[in-house]
Amino acid sequence: MSSTPAPDLIVLDAKVFTANPDRPWAEAFAVAGGRISAVGASADIQALAGPATHVESLGGQVVLPGLSDGHAHLGLGGSMLAWELPLQPTDTKEIIFGKVRDWAQKLGPEEWIVGGIVGSTVMDVVGNVEDLAALDEASGGRPVLLRDDSMHNRWVNSTTLQLMGITADSPDPEGGHYVRDAAAGGALTGVLHEIASAEAEAVLSASLTDPAARHRTSLATALSTLNSYGITSVQDAATMEYSWKALADLESAGEITAWVVGSMPVRPFLETGTVGDELLGIGEAHRSEHVRPDFIKVVLDGVPMTRTTAMLRPYVCHGRHEDPEFRGEPYWNHDDLVETLRMCYDRGLNAKLHATGDASARLVLDAVEQVRKERGPGPIFQIAHVEFLDDADVPRFAELNVVPDASPYIWYPGVIQESIAQQIPAETVDSSWRTRDLVEAGALLAAGSDWPCALPTPDPWIGLETLVTRENPDPEVTTALNPSQRLELEQALLAFTRNPAQAMGLGGVTGSLVPGLSADFIVLDRDIFSIPANEIHRTRVQRTFFAGTEVYNAAPVEATAQ
Structure with a gap:
């Protein structure tokens, strides 16, 4: 007689994409103590049930690991939804x-x-x-x-x-x-x-008269919004002091419903507040089971729309008032960046590095190459947003173990690309966002919404579709952005599940349905593997589970709307 305790929950008769390369598909799985305890055929998993086990039979519905968003701004996004005037980018x-x-x-x-x-x-x-x-x-x-x-x-x-x-x-x-x-x-x-x-x-x-209460509501709104889209782990791309305090309050109240990895700016950022060593100390003081201050944030350049991105080739020249050789300037030099990356080795931290231009991406890769030669494998280094890359730099991501943190939400259906096209030469835009090249070169492609940039919600189904189609979900827009870079659906799914989890240091915690990992999973309203790719954006999450507990159910919302 086995001494292994019976599962708390069993899910049967499902179409389960596990994101586990050793067993990508299954029919069923069991959950015990908030973790996946077994994955397999329905008959085998059902045999594990005890008298107190709750059994769910899903009738062939699609189940995925909880999605991972590798790049979001929780404070800004949550504040926008909870308090602010909603505007559309269009x-x-x-x-x-x-x-x-x-x-x-x-x-x-x-x-x-x-x-x-x-x-x-x-x-x-x-x-x-x-x-x-x-x-x-x-x-x-x-x-x-x-x-x-x-x-x-x-x-x-x-x-x-x-x-x-x-x-x-x-x-x-x-x-x-x-x-x-x-x-x-x-x-x-x-x-x-x-x-x-x-x-x-x-x-x-x-x-603000009561900023702490406001920030707590903003962060809680951000997490519940992520859950509604099936997201159960997220890397906050710029975690300021107010976010650490609000997240700690939510953790103490048992209201954290996703794994949160923070990224702390080392220099003044677009939000006001403490940065650098002092912020690193604040983050560490608020470390908890679900909230992890594991990354620094380095901003290498700005954005191409305002010609603040550092490019290898000149911007579009609009007349004699502009320098025809202007390429933008990075905010960091090589030596300062190398010193900061060495600090990551010394302090056991990882780094998210904002670099929207091909020149700034090369600056990062050159600095990483130097510190890898000096110190060995070491920390996780991510480059966000890898929009523009030179041919010579694409294989360096895998060679140097640097994560390309891509943002498919920026392509479509927002208007950013229209503005970029006014500043960046057409041949550069046409070869942008080289997702397939990066995957085929062996890089760990991780998708992030950059919410609330580009779109007012962190809807992953739009980003997932555009990784596959490279087209706007709006059928009236017939152009495709660098269609040679289309991914297969399963490749795109890994960029929204296992890959970003690994990229944020949570590969041993979540991102795939594997025994021992957190029971983070979602139930979909349709089979995304059998519908046309240009319909993926219509997908809705019916239920979201975090550590074995349901944290979102669409049914009450649907009932209210009737």
């Missing part, structure tokens, strides 16, 4: 003015209007005093802060500029830019690039 500036005006009617005369996301195509055209005046009028004098779809830039009104203490004579901050209207004598426009955005965020933060 909204025109006229629609935005109307939404701001309507939102203002609900607020007191001094309350902030905070919202997003503003599409890059709008940010391209509002750098003038006329649109600043229109935003002032729509807000009724209330301070405004609108975030763009890259989260690197902000659009504020005159009241916010006054609260920031910024005038037309104010010099640009290091690493940032106050956009001015040359036709109006250099007057401020309210558009803020890069670090200038942090100044507006600091003024907003100072206005």
